[in-house]
Amino acid sequence: MKLIGLDIDGTLITSKKQISPKTKDTLIRAMKQGHKVVIVTGRPTPGARELAEILEFEKYGGLLSTYNGGAITDCKTHKTLTSHPMDVDLAREIVKFSKNLDLEIILPYENTIYTRYENKYPKGEATMLKMDYKIVENLEDIIDFAPNKILFAQDPDRIEEPSQKLKEKFGDVTEQVKSARFYYEVMPKGPSKGKSLLEIADIFGIDQKDIIAFGDEMNDETMIKIAGVGVAMGNAVEGIKQIADYITLSNDEDGIAYYLEKFIL
Structure with a gap:
């Protein structure tokens, strides 16, 4: 089982702010095969729910890591697994x-x-x-x-x-x-996108080497670094490309689907 972490803007969605049909189908196929898919975003939880619905997270057990790792939600059970609010x-x-x-x-x-x-x-x-x-x-x-x-x-x-x-x-x-x-x-102090993926991996018994993280901006740095495989989008900033294990196609070229089909599915 792989834990697949996905940033939203510049990664999961295209420059037109949509999830492409190919990326959607590939991610659903991954979940059907038993892999865990997590949207990892700086957005508030309510601001990520529409994308979770598009990817049918409730049906296939997808998760949301929102506020840059500040809260983790299990979309299947509708439970908040962790929350790290500010004082x-x-x-x-x-x-x-x-x-x-x-x-x-x-x-x-x-x-x-x-x-x-x-x-x-x-x-x-x-x-x-x-x-x-x-x-x-x-x-x-x-x-x-x-x-x-x-x-x-x-x-x-x-x-x-x-x-x-x-x-x-x-x-x-x-x-x-x-x-x-x-x-x-x-x-x-403490929470980050990377740490939230480690928290999820611990909850579901997934080894750190089986974490795959996709990102494009510097707030994705922690999850690119902790992942077994950190994947930079083709449109990523140079700092993310330099620390990534692999550079895939851009968000407008189904970069997530390209990597998953090539190496996982």
């Missing part, structure tokens, strides 16, 4: 600190995305993930919940300086990663 006081402190930074905040919790002001990034994220969207100007004042992550967004030419300030202030007590040219994610 409430720390989350409040980060949100308060970010108020004076040149960043848009995207705070997902349950089925809602909270933000301070109406902006293209939070609104676009809520629309894409089919989540509710709520604007709260004094966001730090309403945080009485423990989020699994806090996402920040800004235009690529403006994101580096303010995100570095977050790193300097909270780098010792959080995990931080740039997940796209315009996204910067802050998570609790």
Whole structure:
């Protein structure tokens, strides 16, 4: 049995934001043959459920690792297997600190995305993930919940300086990663995409050498490194290609299906 971990954007879905018929059929065939398929994403759990439905995870026992490894959900039993939320006081402190930074905040919790002001990034994220969207100007004042992550967004030419300030202030007590040219994610210390795959492997009795991980961005680094085989998409950033064991075709060329058919199925 193989444990197959799949990033979403730039990996599982095409540049048109769809799962191709060939990739869908290949992944379902893999599950029918007894392999475990896991969507491993920075997205909130509600934002990954539609893709899980397309891949028939409930029927075939697929899993979701969301919030960059912050929570693991078994789609067949609808049970949360693990959850690693951020400390409430720390989350409040980060949100308060970010108020004076040149960043848009995207705070997902349950089925809602909270933000301070109406902006293209939070609104676009809520629309894409089919989540509710709520604007709260004094966001730090309403945080009485423990989020699994806090996402920040800004235009690529403006994101580096303010995100570095977050790193300097909270780098010792959080995990931080740039997940796209315009996204910067802050998570609790400890969880990662890679660690979530190890957790799943332990739960289902799968050897680490039997983990296959597909990714394209630097927030996929941990799972590419821990996998028995780390597979970079043809469209992956150079840093991921350099650490991968194999470079497959791009997400627009059914790179996942190509690898699985060539080596696993």
